[in-house]
Amino acid sequence: MVHSKSVLDSEAKVWRGIWHAEAPARCRSVAWRACKEELPVKSLLVQKRILDDATCPCCGNGAETTAHALLHCEEIKRVWFASPLGLRVEALSGVTSVSQLIEQCVSVLDEKAMGMVCAIIWSVWHRRNVRLWKDKKLDCKHVMGRAWSVIARQKWAPPPVQHVKANFGAVVRDSVGTGMGVVFRNSLGVVLASGTNLLEDETFEPEIGGALCYKWAVEQSGELGFSNVIFETDCKVLHSQWNLITEGKGSSGVSFLDSLLEDCKVMIDGTGSSFSLVRPTANKVAQRLAAAAFDYGEKIWMKVVPEEASLDLQSDMPASADK
Numbered sequence: 001m002v003h004s005k006s007v008l009d010s011e012a013k014v015w016r017g018i019w020h021a022e023a024p025a026r027c028r029s030v031a032w033r034a035c036k037e038e039l040p041v042k043s044l045l046v047q048k049r050i051l052d053d054a055t056c057p058c059c060g061n062g063a064e065t066t067a068h069a070l071l072h073c074e075e076i077k078r079v080w081f082a083s084p085l086g087l088r089v090e091a092l093s094g095v096t097s098v099s100q101l102i103e104q105c106v107s108v109l110d111e112k113a114m115g116m117v118c119a120i121i122w123s124v125w126h127r128r129n130v131r132l133w134k135d136k137k138l139d140c141k142h143v144m145g146r147a148w149s150v151i152a153r154q155k156w157a158p159p160p161v162q163h164v165k166a167n168f169g170a171v172v173r174d175s176v177g178t179g180m181g182v183v184f185r186n187s188l189g190v191v192l193a194s195g196t197n198l199l200e201d202e203t204f205e206p207e208i209g210g211a212l213c214y215k216w217a218v219e220q221s222g223e224l225g226f227s228n229v230i231f232e233t234d235c236k237v238l239h240s241q242w243n244l245i246t247e248g249k250g251s252s253g254v255s256f257l258d259s260l261l262e263d264c265k266v267m268i269d270g271t272g273s274s275f276s277l278v279r280p281t282a283n284k285v286a287q288r289l290a291a292a293a294f295d296y297g298e299k300i301w302m303k304v305v306p307e308e309a310s311l312d313l314q315s316d317m318p319a320s321a322d323k
């Protein structure tokens with residue numbers, strides 16, 4: 001096969017964009033296979049005479065090509081719009097394939113944002129497979145949650161200078177209650193304060209427990225006089241719902257979760273604070289404190305964490321533990 005120079009150029013551009021994207025190899029691999037039209041979408045299987053019906057398993061509207069499955073399928077458009085990229089698939093002129101999308105993205109996005117693109121493609125493809133093989137329907141916030149989570153930080157990192165990082169987490173124990181933990185650290189990794197809280201006999205869905213804990217952590221940070229706080233959770237659903245609400249793309253104030261997040265949004269407005277997602281491995285101290293809440297109840301420690309969490313605290317800062 002002879003390719004013209006411009007085809008080879010654009011393929012090389014797409015390849016570089018995916019190769020350098022800040023996302024795990026499994027995400028980049030799905031993105032690359034999508035660009036090469038190698039994902040086993042139904043229209044490809046019909047072409048190979050393995051199937052005789054190419055109808056999209058998600059929407060039932062039209063043939064499932066790669067571009068349909070990953071871009072144009074009705075529910076997928078919502079995912080792209082809800083993402084931090086705020087992409088309106090309808091408005092992309094001249095984009096009829098994933099490869100063309102990547103080529104356009106590479107010109108305007110950095111490696112981190114390209115990582116997000118690959119993670120979304122990977123998560124959307126996962127959603128399609130779950131729908132096809134398990135007949136399970138994952139909604140937009142689950143798809144976004146998975147995408148965020150796969151590119152989230154795996155190791156705890158201190159905040160920038162003049163910032164405070166607040167890791168928080170909740171543990172829900174059936175018929176016992178909801179334990180919460182928070183730890184505030186500065187740019188040197190030094191503990192400023194830590195705390196536990198217990199809602200006895202109250203149990204919730206994990207993301208509701210997380211949202212209650214977030215609200216409590218925001219209140220504590222206010223009482224302690226912190227500003228520029230980076231709140232960190234490892235709850236995917238909480239984080240993606242937060243993004244939908246703060247970006248005005250969610251149905252705000254409808255559910256209990258939404259109203260809790262609305263409260264938090266009002267509370268941190270103008271304080272220079274932000275909210276991000278990390279992997280559970282980067283949120284161990286908070287999780288340990290949440291478990292300890294069942295013993296301590298409501299308590300605040302200044303400049304230290306209780307003994308239960310001290311090993312996790314050390315493992316977050318391996319360099320300083322050597323000194």
Ligand SMILES: [Zn+2]
Nearest residue numbers: 056058059073
């Ligand atoms: Zn569809």
